Amino acid sequence: MERFFDPQSVVVVGASNTPFNLGSTICNMLKDYLHYDGNVYAVNSKGEAVNGYPGYSSIPDLPQTPDLAVIIVAARHVPGIIRDCARKGIRHVVIESAGFSEGGEIGEAMQREIDAIARQNGIRMLGPNCLGTLSSRNKFCCFYGVNPSLVEMNQIFESPGSISYIIQSGGVVVLTLESLYYDLVGVNKVVSIGNKCDVDEADLIEYFQKDETEVIGIYLENIADGRKLMEAARKSRKPVLVYKVGKTKEGAQAAMSHTAGMANNDRIFDAACRQAGIIRLQSIDELHSLPKIFTEMPLLKGKRIAAFTNSGAFGGISADLLVQAGLQMVRLSPQTQEKLKKVGQVFNIKNPVDIGPAPPQTYLDIFEILLSAEEVDGLLPLLSVWQPFVIDCLLELMKICKRYEKPAAIYTPNAISKSVAIRARHRLPIFETTEQAVRALSVSQTYFASLLKRNLTGDRPLWGAGLNTDHRSTGEALS
Amino acid sequence: MERFFDPQSVVVVGASNTPFNLGSTICNMLKDYLHYDGNVYAVNSKGEAVNGYPGYSSIPDLPQTPDLAVIIVAARHVPGIIRDCARKGIRHVVIESAGFSEGGEIGEAMQREIDAIARQNGIRMLGPNCLGTLSSRNKFCCFYGVNPSLVEMNQIFESPGSISYIIQSGGVVVLTLESLYYDLVGVNKVVSIGNKCDVDEADLIEYFQKDETEVIGIYLENIADGRKLMEAARKSRKPVLVYKVGKTKEGAQAAMSHTAGMANNDRIFDAACRQAGIIRLQSIDELHSLPKIFTEMPLLKGKRIAAFTNSGAFGGISADLLVQAGLQMVRLSPQTQEKLKKVGQVFNIKNPVDIGPAPPQTYLDIFEILLSAEEVDGLLPLLSVWQPFVIDCLLELMKICKRYEKPAAIYTPNAISKSVAIRARHRLPIFETTEQAVRALSVSQTYFASLLKRNLTGDRPLWGAGLNTDHRSTGEALS
Numbered sequence: 001m002e003r004f005f006d007p008q009s010v011v012v013v014g015a016s017n018t019p020f021n022l023g024s025t026i027c028n029m030l031k032d033y034l035h036y037d038g039n040v041y042a043v044n045s046k047g048e049a050v051n052g053y054p055g056y057s058s059i060p061d062l063p064q065t066p067d068l069a070v071i072i073v074a075a076r077h078v079p080g081i082i083r084d085c086a087r088k089g090i091r092h093v094v095i096e097s098a099g100f101s102e103g104g105e106i107g108e109a110m111q112r113e114i115d116a117i118a119r120q121n122g123i124r125m126l127g128p129n130c131l132g133t134l135s136s137r138n139k140f141c142c143f144y145g146v147n148p149s150l151v152e153m154n155q156i157f158e159s160p161g162s163i164s165y166i167i168q169s170g171g172v173v174v175l176t177l178e179s180l181y182y183d184l185v186g187v188n189k190v191v192s193i194g195n196k197c198d199v200d201e202a203d204l205i206e207y208f209q210k211d212e213t214e215v216i217g218i219y220l221e222n223i224a225d226g227r228k229l230m231e232a233a234r235k236s237r238k239p240v241l242v243y244k245v246g247k248t249k250e251g252a253q254a255a256m257s258h259t260a261g262m263a264n265n266d267r268i269f270d271a272a273c274r275q276a277g278i279i280r281l282q283s284i285d286e287l288h289s290l291p292k293i294f295t296e297m298p299l300l301k302g303k304r305i306a307a308f309t310n311s312g313a314f315g316g317i318s319a320d321l322l323v324q325a326g327l328q329m330v331r332l333s334p335q336t337q338e339k340l341k342k343v344g345q346v347f348n349i350k351n352p353v354d355i356g357p358a359p360p361q362t363y364l365d366i367f368e369i370l371l372s373a374e375e376v377d378g379l380l381p382l383l384s385v386w387q388p389f390v391i392d393c394l395l396e397l398m399k400i401c402k403r404y405e406k407p408a409a410i411y412t413p414n415a416i417s418k419s420v421a422i423r424a425r426h427r428l429p430i431f432e433t434t435e436q437a438v439r440a441l442s443v444s445q446t447y448f449a450s451l452l453k454r455n456l457t458g459d460r461p462l463w464g465a466g467l468n469t470d471h472r473s474t475g476e477a478l479s
Numbered sequence: 480m481e482r483f484f485d486p487q488s489v490v491v492v493g494a495s496n497t498p499f500n501l502g503s504t505i506c507n508m509l510k511d512y513l514h515y516d517g518n519v520y521a522v523n524s525k526g527e528a529v530n531g532y533p534g535y536s537s538i539p540d541l542p543q544t545p546d547l548a549v550i551i552v553a554a555r556h557v558p559g560i561i562r563d564c565a566r567k568g569i570r571h572v573v574i575e576s577a578g579f580s581e582g583g584e585i586g587e588a589m590q591r592e593i594d595a596i597a598r599q600n601g602i603r604m605l606g607p608n609c610l611g612t613l614s615s616r617n618k619f620c621c622f623y624g625v626n627p628s629l630v631e632m633n634q635i636f637e638s639p640g641s642i643s644y645i646i647q648s649g650g651v652v653v654l655t656l657e658s659l660y661y662d663l664v665g666v667n668k669v670v671s672i673g674n675k676c677d678v679d680e681a682d683l684i685e686y687f688q689k690d691e692t693e694v695i696g697i698y699l700e701n702i703a704d705g706r707k708l709m710e711a712a713r714k715s716r717k718p719v720l721v722y723k724v725g726k727t728k729e730g731a732q733a734a735m736s737h738t739a740g741m742a743n744n745d746r747i748f749d750a751a752c753r754q755a756g757i758i759r760l761q762s763i764d765e766l767h768s769l770p771k772i773f774t775e776m777p778l779l780k781g782k783r784i785a786a787f788t789n790s791g792a793f794g795g796i797s798a799d800l801l802v803q804a805g806l807q808m809v810r811l812s813p814q815t816q817e818k819l820k821k822v823g824q825v826f827n828i829k830n831p832v833d834i835g836p837a838p839p840q841t842y843l844d845i846f847e848i849l850l851s852a853e854e855v856d857g858l859l860p861l862l863s864v865w866q867p868f869v870i871d872c873l874l875e876l877m878k879i880c881k882r883y884e885k886p887a888a889i890y891t892p893n894a895i896s897k898s899v900a901i902r903a904r905h906r907l908p909i910f911e912t913t914e915q916a917v918r919a920l921s922v923s924q925t926y927f928a929s930l931l932k933r934n935l936t937g938d939r940p941l942w943g944a945g946l947n948t949d950h951r952s953t954g955e956a957l958s
Binding site for chain 2: 320
């Protein structure tokens with residue numbers, strides 16, 4: 001599987017100098033954006049070179065056997081090309097061309113044909129009808145059609161992160177990467193699986209157990225093999241977040257015209273997810289907004305939450321949302337209330353704790369009191385950033401969370417643009433709405449409960465995804 | 480009521496030069512930000528001038544009877560001040576001080592006392608425990624504590640708009656105005672009602688029927704008089720959007736410590752809202768994100784929606800969301816499908832209509848075909864902005880919507896920062912997620928149905944809130 005993400009040599013079949021040629025966009029990205037240092041070959045009818053990469057008119061002519069073939073030609077040519085790959089000894093193929101099982105009977109027949117050829121020759125296949133792979137650490141990407149709006153993807157390669165995505169649709173890949181760019185956590189690997197004729201989401205969940213991945217985000221339009229997926233998820237020691245289209249009959253039908261899935265029964269899927277510890281996402285945005293609760297904060301090990309706010313209104317809102325999310329507004333003990341009273345400037349020493357104008361030390365004292373309290377499992381701090389020192393307090397809060405191994409889901413009631421700017425500048429895991437912050441706590445607790453049920457907690461510190469402290473400090477990959 | 484928003488003279492009781500004095504922030508805003516041209520007086524114990532506004536040591540000393548008194552002193556002094564106001568003939572008072580019924584028995588007694596004095600003397604009172612009023616067209620605002628983060632409020636006064644807000648909490652006022660700054664629609668008036676001892680949400684709904692308001696946004700922590708509110712809403716010819724805290728027992732309790740409301744039964748409230756045509760908001764963000772579907776688009780008069788996308792994935796997602804929101808994925812007629820086929824470059828001529836790379840004219844042809852189709856009530860265009868011409872197409876779409884009197888809820892699947900920038904630069908009503916766009920359609924249709932039920936459709940064009948075309952073209956207020 002590694003060769004899909006870190007090939008030492010690649011052939012792009014279908015790359016040419018014809019205007020609007022899609023294969024050439026892959027060559028351009030490898031050369032100009034990524035400065036990829038492996039060998040790259042172009043195959044096209046004229047055998048012409050593309051952006052300096054040598055060109056050949058057929059795969060058998062290549063001077064070596066590349067680790068990976070990326071195919072982006074009209075669907076009808078693909079079966080012949082797979083045969084050529086087999087003959088040349090190529091064992092990893094990404095088929096980006098569309099026009100297979102998502103496009104009617106002829107396409108279906110062709111997909112069966114390439115499947116048979118690949119199986120007979122021990123070829124692992126990604127796609128067809130997909131965007132390919134990206135690995136930030138290996139500085140490799142074979143997405144086609146990268147355009148100016150994605151140039152900012154450079155950021156992805158400069159600051160590799162710990163989320164890996166398995167995404168059935170190219171459009172969702174682009175949206176998610178773009179959104180993540182404005183969020184906190186970086187990308188490890190991305191793979192678009194399209195019609196997933198061979199490699200599917202279950203294979204990839206398994207693969208992501210052994211690399212730098214801390215959180216696995218998945219977007220599915222259909223389930224290839226439900227039993228296999230659930231088995232892979234059940235064994236996963238990393239949170240598996242899934243958004244699935246097709247909750248309704250109409251949604252399933254629309255998805256079918258896109259990546260050729262069968263309609264799956266959504267209720268059964270939902271129950272299976274709960275069994276396997278899969279976290280089902282409520283919106284596509286959660287693919288980029290939720291992972292930070294796992295990567296930046298300890299897991300939430302119980303349901304008792306203390307809310308803390310310097311703008312009273314949000315206390316009521318957060319109490320509503322916490323209860324609706326299945327969490328509890330903790331009843332603070334008399335001792336805790338007594339400590340809060342001594343801090344001074346506290347309007348309300350019961351939960352939600354509400355303060356007026358106060359110096360930074362007041363904030364820190366309250367964080368300490370609440371997170372050290374035995375009855376409190378986690379914190380929901382809702383702090384309007386009307387004074388810059390609030391940011392320093394939040395940075396300090398991160399340390400207190402680590403000390404007590406309890407999470408805080410931070411929300412700063414400001415216009416989203418301002419919150420996004422503060423988050424980026426100060427590397428603070430700030431959520432964008434009260435709803436999102438509460439949801440993050442709920443998901444963290446659900447995940448912790450599923451680890452317990454699956455006997456996967458072990459004796460490791462349950463910080464972040466529960467396993468990542470080692471490679472973070474050494475910069476090395478887990479094995 | 481007009482005097483609360485457009486007084487010709489004001490006294491700020493409690494404004495002084497003491498450090499951190501809150502009343503002085505009101506004087507500073509009137510003078511330095513708003514260049515308010517009425518008379519302003521400060522009342523404080525020393526009788527000192529504040530930022531050039533003449534100071535007096537008591538209300539009876541004032542050289543005239545001001546239209547409005549803004550009171551921001553310790554709660555225990557307020558009853559005496561109200562008596563002074565009565566003696567001086569002041570008939571409109573904003574009490575911004577906290578420490579009344581939200582703060583225990585003594586506060587409750589004081590609130591009853593000021594209520595009695597005001598009633599006996601025919602004084603209309605806003606608050607206590609509130610932030611006051613803002614009127615963009617009159618360039619008036621008596622909020623206290625305006626700080627650098629609100630300087631951008633200047634924008635509010637430079638581009639008056641058509642949303643008026645009734646908000647029980649100061650914190651929510653600040654968040655909503657800040658968020659609206661990055662959204663499309665401008666503000667008309669804002670009023671924070673706090674403990675609403677006298678003037679309440681129902682009075683204000685009635686008042687907003689007669690000014691430039693097109694949409695009324697309300698944030699409530701409790702209901703003062705349910706029957707009165709529902710009666711005012713039922714008669715409203717402008718959409719009334721309400722977010723209410725206290726859906727759960729815990730939320731209601733938390734709200735009580737903030738603005739002193741009684742817990743209200745949420746289910747009864749919900750049913751009453753449906754009866755009265757009130758649109759209940761699902762999140763605070765909807766206070767700023769939803770109004771544009773009313774101000775920028777015709778109402779949705781039926782439930783049959785066509786989705787259109789240039790990134791297949793979003794077709795499936797939107798079908799799911801539309802059906803879950805109670806709308807329908809329209810089954811396109813054979814004639815409509817035939818027309819779409821003739822356009823070319825259409826992957827899927829059934830709903831969701833999905834296209835690949837195509838020139839601008841293709842987009843415009845499809846918009847025209849779908850919006851002119853008798854079976855289509857509204858459009859959900861989900862267009863990735865990967866080519867600048869998409870923006871021109873969307874601007875053209877606005878005109879087509881107006882021609883056929885059918886709305887489109889636009890979503891451009893891009894990172895939120897990019898969508899926000901495009902929206903502002905091109906004045907396009909772009910929603911921030913698929914969920915938000917679908918929700919806007921659903922709300923528009925619900926509102927139209929309630930107008931029908933309440934016999935309020937009349938024979939006016941149902942563009943925007945159904946009443947606003949006149950003053951938009953002439954720039955004048957409706958009477």
